[in-house]
Every structure is written in structure tokens, then in C-alpha cells.
Amino acid sequence: MMQQGIVRGRNETSAKSLWPFMGAAFCGKLTVNTAKRMMYPFAPAIARGLGVDLGAVTAVIALNQASSLAAPLVVMLSGRIGYRLLLLYALMLFCIAMTxxxxxxxxxxxxxxxxxxxxxxxxxxxxxxxxxxxxxxxxKRGRAIGIMETAWAGSSLAGLPLTGILIERLGWQAPFWLFAALSLACFYAVLSLLPRDMPKTKVPRNRQGKRSLLPETWKTVLKEPAARQMMLFAFFICLANDNLFVVYGIWFEHSFNLSLTAIGFGAVLIGLSEVAGEMFTVFFSDRIGLKRTIISGTLAVSLCYCLLIWTGNFLWPALISLFMVFFTFEFTIVSSMGLATELLPQHRASFLSLYFASTGIGRLVGVISGSFLWEHAGLEGVCILSGTVSLLGLLALLKRPG
Incomplete structure (x- = not known):
């Protein structure tokens, strides 16, 4: 059933045949997302555990984001070994690293x-x-992408609060053991549910019928103005978000004297906002139109960043403003993913790999800028930059090719 559903073409594919695998995918994405995000709220605790300063931990976060530059290589690997083996290798490598x-x-x-x-x-x-x-x-793609991306919100809603409890009660290394166990379970789920003969990515060919080199495919993608504009938008919007998120933990610890468990449960609010944003995408983005959703969301998130300047010193107003920041950001970025899947359908995998590389570069720059601004300009400087670059992303998206 699962195998038949995947092998059939788009018009014949039964959505029900995808649910078992999507469940396993959700679990795997939830685990990896939680591990990736734990450094943000718990950076001070991990720095103390390792006996290093906060700047050294910020460097780890930046390195984590820099690894997103490897996303374009996924196209080449999926074309050579297929989706199934690629996912299995990724999960096993992650399990070994966490151990x-x-x-x-x-x-x-x-x-x-x-x-x-x-x-x-x-x-x-x-x-x-x-x-x-x-x-x-x-x-229907906005709905499908929204459902898949609830794993990102789930990392804040459930993963980070549990991580905070584990660190406070069992030590800062305890979450790594949980991540290793969950990723091993997901490995076996993917091994069982995904068929061996799942189609590989079609590698583009040149006029002589030979396989094109990956950089040649990138050149084809980058010649398209719409592709460049979407990549710039992804860069700016993600820079803005990580510029704030990287200081979230130290901001709450210093300004409100919250414990690690409280900071972890504060992430529940972020998780709820992300779930709300993803559900907004699921139920409304296709009706409103993906591009209209992106435009309105970017304007709203820029305003919310600025509101934090006035609410950031008061706990409940700050939490409400933070909720609105992540709600508006989430439905904006998820809607942009849906739009990105249709920009260049003939080079979909190549373009998506460059799109995700752009988000990674944006987050990398955001980690660096947020840490710098927190030290030299405080929360106000962080929020002003986030609001400004969000608007720059919108301008890049709406610019008419000339």
C-alpha cells in the first residue's frame, strides 16, 4: 500500500498512503529540531557545564547554522543513493553524534x-x-507543508520544556541520551516504512544527454529572477528571526531571573505560537493565496519585532509580544516554503536545496549579529535590526525584474 502510493504519479497518489511514513518523519524531525534548538535557550547552562564562556557556545550555534550550507549537496546524494538511504544515513549519523x-x-x-x-x-x-x-x-501543498512543519513547533512545545527539566534534574548531558534513543527508533521506523524502490531524484542532463554537474544546475536556477528573489527573502526573514532567538535564553535569565525549567516551559509559548502559525498555513494560506499570506505576514512580524522594544522589560507583555513574533514568522516562512516548491518545478530539488541554504546563511548571520547587538545595543538594537531586515526581505520578494 505504502509502496504503491509512492510509486504512482502525483495525480494517482493516495494521501492516506503517506500518513504512516509522515508520522515517522514527524518524530525524526521533532528530535533533530529539538537538538538543533536547545542551544538557544540553554546556552548559559551548557557554557557553565563545559566550563567555557558564552561566546564559545554562541560559536557552536553559528557552526550549527553554517552546516545548512551543505543542503545543496542533498540533490547530488539523493540522485545517487535515493531518499531512503539518505534519510537512514542522516539518522544514524545523528544518533552516533548524540551518543x-x-x-x-x-x-x-x-x-x-x-x-x-x-x-x-x-x-x-x-x-x-x-x-x-x-x-x-x-x-493542496500549503496544507501538506504546514502539517509536516508542525515538528518544528513541536520542538518548542514539547522538546525544549523536556530538555529544560532533564538539564535541571539530571545535568546538561542528559538530553543527548534521549535524542540518541529517539533517533534510533526513527531509524528503524524509516527502515520499515519507506520502500526500497522509492524513485531517486532525477539528475538534470545537458543537451548531449549526459548528467549535468550540480553547479551547472545551480547556474540554471540562479538565472531565474524569481528564484533569486525568493532566496533573498528567505535569507532576510531567517536572519531577523535568529537575530532575536539567539538572545532569548540570556534575555529571560537576566531580565526575569527565570530557572532553566521556567525558560524551557517559556518555550511552550513559542511552540504554541508556531503551531498556531502552521495551522493558519494549513487552513488559510491556500485560500488567501501563498504570496498574499507571505506579504501580510512579513509586515506583521516586522511590527511585532518593534513592539518588543516597549514590552521587553515586563514579563507578560514580553511573552505576548514574543508569541506574536513567532506566530507571524511561522506562517510567513511556511507559506514561503509552499510557494518555493512551485517556482521551478523542473528543477525543484535543486532550487529547494539552494532555498534552504539561504535560510541557513540567514540564520548564521542572525546568530552572529544578535550576539553582537545584545552586548553593545541591548534588546532594542536586536529588535530594530530584526524589523528592518524583515522589510528588506519583503522588498526583495516584491522587486520587479528589471
């Missing part, structure tokens, strides 16, 4: 583990987006 971080509390090992976490996510995300773009009709 090593749990066993060996050394800065270099932990840094390597988070680099592997970023690499694993860089493999998992574009592969699933490409599958959705291939199997789900465009008029």
Missing part, C-alpha cells in the same frame, strides 16, 4: 555533535519538501 556528546563532555566533541545535527537537518528538510512537492498538488 558521543552524552559520553564525552568535551567542548570539541559537543561542537562536532551540533555540526552533525545541522548536517542531519540539512538532509532531512529538503528531502521531505521535495517529496511533498512531487506527490502533492500545488493547490
Amino acid at each position: 558521543a556528546a552524552g559520553l564525552i563532555p568535551v567542548y570539541g566533541i559537543v561542537m562536532a555533535a551540533f555540526l552533525v545535527t545541522g548536517l542531519s537537518k540539512s538532509i532531512i528538510d529538503p528531502v521531505f519538501q521535495a517529496i511533498a512537492g512531487t506527490l502533492v498538488p500545488f493547490e
Whole structure:
């Protein structure tokens, strides 16, 4: 049933045949997302556990985001070994990395583990987006992408609060063991549910019928103005978000004297906002139109960043403003994913890999800028930059090719 559903073409594919695998995919994405995001709210605790300063942990976060630059290589790998093996390799590599971080509390090992976490996510995300773009009709794609991306919200809603409890009660290494166990379970789920003969990515060919080199495919994609505009939008909108998110933990710890468990449960609010944003995408983005949703969402998130300047010193107003920031950002970025899947259907996998690389570069720059601005300009400087670059992203998206 599962195998038949995947092998059939887009118009013949039964949505029901995808649900068992999507459940396993959700679990795997939830685990990797939680591991990737744990450094943001718990950076001070991990720095104390490793005996290093906060700047050293920020470097780990930046390295984690830099690993997103590997996303374009997914196209080449999926064309050679197929989606199934690629996912299995990513999950097993992640499991080994988490086990090593749990066993060996050394800065270099932990840094390597988070680099592997970023690499694993860089493999998992574009592969699933490409599958959705291939199997789900465009008029329903916003809903499909929204459902898949609830794993990102789930990391804040459930993963980070549990991580905070584990760190406070069992030590900062305890979450790594949980991540290793969950990723191993997901490995066996994917091994069982995904058919061996799932189609591989079609590697583009040149006029002579020979396989094109991957950089040649990128050149084809980058010649398209719409592709460049979407990549710039993804860069700016993700820069803005991580510029704020990287200081979230230290901001709440210093300004409101919250415990690790409280900071972890504060992430529940972020998770709820992300779920709300994803559900907005599921139920409304296709009706409103993906581009209209993106435009309105970008304007709204820019305003919400600015509101934090006045509410950031008061706990409940700050929490409400933070909820609105992540709600508006989430339905904006998820809607942009849906639109990205249809921009260049003939080069979908290549473009999506470059799109995710753009988000990764944006987040990398955001981590660096947020840490710098927090030290030199405080929360106000962080929020002003986030609001400004969000608007720059919108201008890049709406610019008419000239």
C-alpha cells in the first residue's frame, strides 16, 4: 500500500498512503529540531557545564547554522543513493553524534555533535519538501507543508520544556541520551516504512544527454529572477528571526531571573505560537493565496519585532509580544516554503536545496549579529535590526525584474 502510493504519479497518489511514513518523519524531525534548538535557550547552562564562556557556545550555534550550507549537496546524494538511504544515513549519523556528546563532555566533541545535527537537518528538510512537492498538488501543498512543519513547533512545545527539566534534574548531558534513543527508533521506523524502490531524484542532463554537474544546475536556477528573489527573502526573514532567538535564553535569565525549567516551559509559548502559525498555513494560506499570506505576514512580524522594544522589560507583555513574533514568522516562512516548491518545478530539488541554504546563511548571520547587538545595543538594537531586515526581505520578494 505504502509502496504503491509512492510509486504512482502525483495525480494517482493516495494521501492516506503517506500518513504512516509522515508520522515517522514527524518524530525524526521533532528530535533533530529539538537538538538543533536547545542551544538557544540553554546556552548559559551548557557554557557553565563545559566550563567555557558564552561566546564559545554562541560559536557552536553559528557552526550549527553554517552546516545548512551543505543542503545543496542533498540533490547530488539523493540522485545517487535515493531518499531512503539518505534519510537512514542522516539518522544514524545523528544518533552516533548524540551518543558521543552524552559520553564525552568535551567542548570539541559537543561542537562536532551540533555540526552533525545541522548536517542531519540539512538532509532531512529538503528531502521531505521535495517529496511533498512531487506527490502533492500545488493547490493542496500549503496544507501538506504546514502539517509536516508542525515538528518544528513541536520542538518548542514539547522538546525544549523536556530538555529544560532533564538539564535541571539530571545535568546538561542528559538530553543527548534521549535524542540518541529517539533517533534510533526513527531509524528503524524509516527502515520499515519507506520502500526500497522509492524513485531517486532525477539528475538534470545537458543537451548531449549526459548528467549535468550540480553547479551547472545551480547556474540554471540562479538565472531565474524569481528564484533569486525568493532566496533573498528567505535569507532576510531567517536572519531577523535568529537575530532575536539567539538572545532569548540570556534575555529571560537576566531580565526575569527565570530557572532553566521556567525558560524551557517559556518555550511552550513559542511552540504554541508556531503551531498556531502552521495551522493558519494549513487552513488559510491556500485560500488567501501563498504570496498574499507571505506579504501580510512579513509586515506583521516586522511590527511585532518593534513592539518588543516597549514590552521587553515586563514579563507578560514580553511573552505576548514574543508569541506574536513567532506566530507571524511561522506562517510567513511556511507559506514561503509552499510557494518555493512551485517556482521551478523542473528543477525543484535543486532550487529547494539552494532555498534552504539561504535560510541557513540567514540564520548564521542572525546568530552572529544578535550576539553582537545584545552586548553593545541591548534588546532594542536586536529588535530594530530584526524589523528592518524583515522589510528588506519583503522588498526583495516584491522587486520587479528589471
